Amino acid sequence: MNLAIKDIRANLGRFTLTTLGIGMLLMIVMGMAGIYRGLVEDATLLVERIGADLWVVQKDTRGPFAEVSRVPRNLVHRVTTVPGVATAREFVFHTIQRQHLGKPLRISLLGLSWPQDKGEWLPLIAGRPIGQSRFELVADKSLGLTLGEELKLGKDTYTVVGITTGMLSTGGDGMAFTTVWDAQVIQFDAPSEAIRLERAARDQRGQTSEVFLREPALSERMGLPATELAAVPVPALSAVVVRLLPHADSRQVEELIASWGDTSVFTREGQNDLLLQGMVDKARRQLGMFRALLTLIAAIIMALIIYTLTLDKLYSIALLKLIGAPNRVILGLILQQALLLGGLGYLLAYTLGLRLFPYFPRRVVLANEDLIQLAIVVVVISVVSSLLGIVKALRVQPNSVLMG
Amino acid sequence: MAVEMAGEPAIETRDLTKVYGSGNTEVVAMRDANVLVRKGEVVALLGPSGSGKSTFLTAVGLINPPTSGQILIGDQLVMDGPQAQVNLRTFRRTQIGYVFQKSNLITFLNARENVQIAMELDGMPSRDARHRALELLGELGVADRAEHGVSMLSGGQQQRVAVARALANSPSVLLADEPTAALDSRLGRQVMELFRRVARDHGAGVIVVTHDQRTLDVFDAVYEMEDGRIHAQPADIGPPKNS
Ligand SMILES: Nc1ncnc2c1ncn2[C@@H]1O[C@H](COP(=O)(O)OP(=O)(O)O)[C@@H](O)[C@H]1O
Ligand SMILES: [Mg+2]
Numbered sequence: 001m002n003l004a005i006k007d008i009r010a011n012l013g014r015f016t017l018t019t020l021g022i023g024m025l026l027m028i029v030m031g032m033a034g035i036y037r038g039l040v041e042d043a044t045l046l047v048e049r050i051g052a053d054l055w056v057v058q059k060d061t062r063g064p065f066a067e068v069s070r071v072p073r074n075l076v077h078r079v080t081t082v083p084g085v086a087t088a089r090e091f092v093f094h095t096i097q098r099q100h101l102g103k104p105l106r107i108s109l110l111g112l113s114w115p116q117d118k119g120e121w122l123p124l125i126a127g128r129p130i131g132q133s134r135f136e137l138v139a140d141k142s143l144g145l146t147l148g149e150e151l152k153l154g155k156d157t158y159t160v161v162g163i164t165t166g167m168l169s170t171g172g173d174g175m176a177f178t179t180v181w182d183a184q185v186i187q188f189d190a191p192s193e194a195i196r197l198e199r200a201a202r203d204q205r206g207q208t209s210e211v212f213l214r215e216p217a218l219s220e221r222m223g224l225p226a227t228e229l230a231a232v233p234v235p236a237l238s239a240v241v242v243r244l245l246p247h248a249d250s251r252q253v254e255e256l257i258a259s260w261g262d263t264s265v266f267t268r269e270g271q272n273d274l275l276l277q278g279m280v281d282k283a284r285r286q287l288g289m290f291r292a293l294l295t296l297i298a299a300i301i302m303a304l305i306i307y308t309l310t311l312d313k314l315y316s317i318a319l320l321k322l323i324g325a326p327n328r329v330i331l332g333l334i335l336q337q338a339l340l341l342g343g344l345g346y347l348l349a350y351t352l353g354l355r356l357f358p359y360f361p362r363r364v365v366l367a368n369e370d371l372i373q374l375a376i377v378v379v380v381i382s383v384v385s386s387l388l389g390i391v392k393a394l395r396v397q398p399n400s401v402l403m404g
Numbered sequence: 405m406a407v408e409m410a411g412e413p414a415i416e417t418r419d420l421t422k423v424y425g426s427g428n429t430e431v432v433a434m435r436d437a438n439v440l441v442r443k444g445e446v447v448a449l450l451g452p453s454g455s456g457k458s459t460f461l462t463a464v465g466l467i468n469p470p471t472s473g474q475i476l477i478g479d480q481l482v483m484d485g486p487q488a489q490v491n492l493r494t495f496r497r498t499q500i501g502y503v504f505q506k507s508n509l510i511t512f513l514n515a516r517e518n519v520q521i522a523m524e525l526d527g528m529p530s531r532d533a534r535h536r537a538l539e540l541l542g543e544l545g546v547a548d549r550a551e552h553g554v555s556m557l558s559g560g561q562q563q564r565v566a567v568a569r570a571l572a573n574s575p576s577v578l579l580a581d582e583p584t585a586a587l588d589s590r591l592g593r594q595v596m597e598l599f600r601r602v603a604r605d606h607g608a609g610v611i612v613v614t615h616d617q618r619t620l621d622v623f624d625a626v627y628e629m630e631d632g633r634i635h636a637q638p639a640d641i642g643p644p645k646n647s
Pocket of ligand 1: 452
């Protein structure tokens with residue numbers, strides 16, 4: 001006969017309600033761990049998906065995701081010549097915010113180096129990858145754009161040809177993908193007046209720059225968009241992504257490129273670490289604090305209910321001692337109740353969570369590691385919370401039954 | 405078995421004294437109590453309220469340590485003054501059955517479970533314990549209340565369940581504090597007869613605190629308590645009637 005179960009049967013309502021409460025608290029604790037996992041996954045997803053071995057970025061910057069990085073276009077060619085490099089590609093990434101259907105729409109725009117990269121690696125759930133060099137766009141589901149929808153960005157109109165899922169930038173904004181060309185056009189889109197002023201300024205610079213004095217032909221090309229100018233371009237790429245040859249010495253390549261003076265180099269892990277430190281670390285600490293607090297609250301509630309359940313049956317416990325029940329029976333009775341409460345609460349948290357988490361605005365990722373960790377925490381707080389009741393129960397004298 | 409054991413001491417107290425409190429609030433509830441109950445004997449303990457009967461019974465029941473004096477169960481010294489000489493919890497579980505004045509059932513168990521738990525604590529397999537519990541409840545006429553919660557039972561029914569539990573482990577010492585107070589005279593007599601049977605069949609020593617002068621004839625001996633002192637009623641001292 002299990003005394004713990006028998007007593008719960010006698011206090012079913014109270015026990016059920018408490019289990020529900022504990023379960024919901026634990027669900028939030030579980031969800032918070034999942035939200036953090038989601039943050040990390042979202043943050044590193046892009047880096048993982050792009051799968052570059054090395055990231056070449058502007059000197060002393062921390063790469064395209066953490067801050068603004070600008071490298072010149074010809075860097076791609078320089079990097080390609082380094083021994084051990086298999087391919088080097090342009091990488092353009094920036095976030096824009098536009099009005100769409102009367103609401104602000106934030107898009108993290110990633111340029112694909114067409115035609116080598118059409119975006120076949122994207123997790124498409126509808127449509128197709130980029131099919132032409134301009135005016136096509138693949139958008140993430142989270143942006144709320146529909147297949148075939150036309151979107152005016154800058155002076156041009158883009159057609160949504162594909163929809164991805166789960167492609168979010170570190171900031172949690174939905175991503176869109178165009179060719180590098182389009183991405184730059186969108187990025188450097190400026191009002192006509194600004195363009196006119198910029199051209200005039202260039203002419204001015206041309207008058208004084210030695211280059212133009214020696215090669216007057218150059219000044220004829222001044223009217224081209226800034227990104228197409230060979231000698232005086234605005235550095236136009238965010239980064240260059242490098243794939244190494246198999247068996248290439250990553251360290252060596254890294255050191256060589258880093259020695260150039262205008263570049264910094266990160267490995268994939270390095271890039272991930274940067275992302276996590278910079279953007280996710282505070283969130284992690286914040287969520288961690290909430291989790292600790294909620295766990296504490298759960299423990300206090302458990303302690304309280306176990307204690308009152310124990311007080312309510314103190315007479316019966318004294319009686320059990322009177323008829324010779326050893327302490328381990330009484331300890332077991334209370335401990336089992338606490339563990340049952342914790343265990344059922346955990347199960348409830350898990351089943352509820354599985355149903356509710358998909359509706360959370362940010363991604364919730366339940367990692368086995370976190371689930372196991374929480375399970376251990378629940379066992380610990382169950383034991384700790386039963387201590388108060390156990391002490392009370394072990395103190396009660398068997399002959400107290402006969403008094404009063 | 406009963407015949408061989410008859411005559412050997414089941415319970416013996418030597419100069420048992422209990423003092424509650426100290427200083428101004430000191431109460432000597434029991435003074436130099438000397439009692440001998442032999443195996444197979446059923447003895448009565450009479451006395452006015454406050455004379456120390458419960459104090460004596462709980463001391464012998466090993467739940468209320470005496471201030472001084474000795475308690476022997478069988479031929480084993482179990483209490484020497486307030487010092488326990490054995491593991492009291494184990495000793496109570498295996499050797500002693502109690503029925504107390506007021507209901508003393510575990511409230512979160514039903515009638516059957518209250519009897520069953522006593523045997524399970526003593527290591528009897530659940531199925532056997534359950535069977536025996538139902539048997540005992542049957543003997544006490546409350547088989548039809550076996551699955552009822554404690555609060556659903558009348559005082560008399562609760563008392564009979566408590567008696568069933570006290571008998572469950574075939575104790576060598578059975579202690580009852582006014583067990584028949586809540587029962588009508590027919591049931592009271594029936595319970596007393598059960599006690600007799602336990603004494604005879606298991607060679608148990610039985611002490612019953614009672615007010616009921618009408619049932620005195622079933623006892624082998626009658627002790628009387630007054631102001632903490634115990635004396636045997638001479639007329640009733642003699643060999644056990646049923647052995
Ligand atoms: N726990 C206790 N603390 C102090 N005094 C007690 C306690 N229990 C009993 N007494 C006192 O001891 C005396 C004997 O009580 P008790 O053994 O209950 O007598 P009875 O059972 O014959 O009525 C009484 O005066 C009572 O007030
Ligand atoms: Mg009394």
